[in-house]
Amino acid sequence: MSYVKLVDVTKRFGDVIAVNKLNIDIKEGECFSMLGPSGCGKTTTLRMVAGFEDLDDGEIYVGDSLLSSKAKGYYLPPEKRNFGMVFQAFAVWPHLTVYENVAFPLKLKGIKRDEIAKRTNEALKHTNLLEAAKKSPADLSGGGKQRVALARALAINPKVMLLDEPLSSLDPHLREEMRFEIKDLQKVYGFAIIYVTHDQAEAMALSDRILVMKLGIVQQIDTPLKVYNEPSNKFVFSFIGLSNFLNVKVANGNIIAGGSQALQFKEMPSDALKSEGEITLASRPSEIDFVSEGGVPGIVKRKAFLGEIIDYAVDVNGSEIRIQKGRRFIGPSIGSQCRLDFLRPHWYSLKD
Numbered sequence: 001m002s003y004v005k006l007v008d009v010t011k012r013f014g015d016v017i018a019v020n021k022l023n024i025d026i027k028e029g030e031c032f033s034m035l036g037p038s039g040c041g042k043t044t045t046l047r048m049v050a051g052f053e054d055l056d057d058g059e060i061y062v063g064d065s066l067l068s069s070k071a072k073g074y075y076l077p078p079e080k081r082n083f084g085m086v087f088q089a090f091a092v093w094p095h096l097t098v099y100e101n102v103a104f105p106l107k108l109k110g111i112k113r114d115e116i117a118k119r120t121n122e123a124l125k126h127t128n129l130l131e132a133a134k135k136s137p138a139d140l141s142g143g144g145k146q147r148v149a150l151a152r153a154l155a156i157n158p159k160v161m162l163l164d165e166p167l168s169s170l171d172p173h174l175r176e177e178m179r180f181e182i183k184d185l186q187k188v189y190g191f192a193i194i195y196v197t198h199d200q201a202e203a204m205a206l207s208d209r210i211l212v213m214k215l216g217i218v219q220q221i222d223t224p225l226k227v228y229n230e231p232s233n234k235f236v237f238s239f240i241g242l243s244n245f246l247n248v249k250v251a252n253g254n255i256i257a258g259g260s261q262a263l264q265f266k267e268m269p270s271d272a273l274k275s276e277g278e279i280t281l282a283s284r285p286s287e288i289d290f291v292s293e294g295g296v297p298g299i300v301k302r303k304a305f306l307g308e309i310i311d312y313a314v315d316v317n318g319s320e321i322r323i324q325k326g327r328r329f330i331g332p333s334i335g336s337q338c339r340l341d342f343l344r345p346h347w348y349s350l351k352d
């Protein structure tokens with residue numbers, strides 16, 4: 001059953017269409033990420049769900065309740081939506097203690113004192129902040145401040161958590177750790193998460209489903225596995241993980257790439273795509289083998305030892321193809337001729 005529902009939601013700023021006819025269904029307890037480059041409309045979408053931004057078109061629902069509707073001229077203010085929110089900047093009140101930061105929104109809601117204490121302590125416990133309760137958030141690290149923001153959001157017992165790049169100001173190690181803390185909190189509290197990020201690894205690690213967005217338009221909504229294995233277009237392919245693109249010719253149903261030899265692949269492009277004459281082969285660096293015959297000829301331009309992996313850059317007709325092998329792999333040396341076998345190519349139109 002869908003819990004948060006966006007129907008044809010559109011938002012313009014002057015000539016810019018920040019969000020273009022967005023349709024999303026988020027289930028109860030689901031972790032749903034919105035992923036895309038800076039400026040693609042993620043924050044604007046989240047702000048519309050939160051109620052900080054009105055809509056130019058469309059409707060937003062939670063359960064059966066309408067939150068915003070352009071057509072009906074309806075708009076429920078943010079404080080009545082009962083969403084937990086954490087943003088990128090450490091939005092904590094420095095003049096209040098950690099405890100007061102978490103308790104304050106509950107006071108504003110007119111909740112009874114006992115209940116405030118109970119919920120605040122509970123939220124502080126789950127975010128490992130009980131010992132810091134009397135401190136000023138100013139004395140905490142970046143991670144500590146984000147925990148305060150998280151605790152404050154938890155204390156209101158939200159059905160939905162809106163998280164806008166909450167970890168992007170933290171160092172990589174802490175960022176990774178806090179991903180798992182957020183997942184654990186979700187298990188305890190059972191809220192749905194709408195998670196905004198431009199970091200594909202973060203989206204993959206956290207999400208039940210990922211929405212990939214470009215210039216306000218949805219490109220794909222799928223599980224992390226599907227988004228990775230079956231990207232709907234070149235943009236999604238390039239945004240998730242490392243990617244190689246090679247333009248190849250089609251002649252008599254065969255693929256010709258970087259040589260005159262006709263190539264066959266286990267997965268060939270559709271007939272419709274073949275009829276375009278020239279198409280794009282897309283592949284991941286881990287899904288290419290060096291072979292002694294057949295394949296696509298190239299010249300090794302770079303070979304870098306990165307610890308666990310060896311990273312090759314091979315020039316194929318002016319296109320750089322990255323190949324990654326395990327650290328024990330004995331492969332061709334820099335400057336040498338090689339041949340590449342693309343194991344699981346994806347095919348896209350040049351126009352895509």
Ligand SMILES: Nc1ncnc2c1ncn2[C@@H]1O[C@H](COP(=O)(O)OP(=O)(O)O)[C@@H](O)[C@H]1O
Nearest residue numbers: 013016018036037038039040041042043044045
């Ligand atoms: N208040 C605003 N006024 C004018 N343009 C805005 C405003 N907020 C966002 N935009 C524009 O809307 C687009 C989407 O922005 P945003 O939602 O912040 O993207 P993201 O969070 O994905 O980086 C961008 O082109 C941005 O410049």
Ligand SMILES: [Mg+2]
Nearest residue numbers: 039042043044
């Ligand atoms: Mg943003």
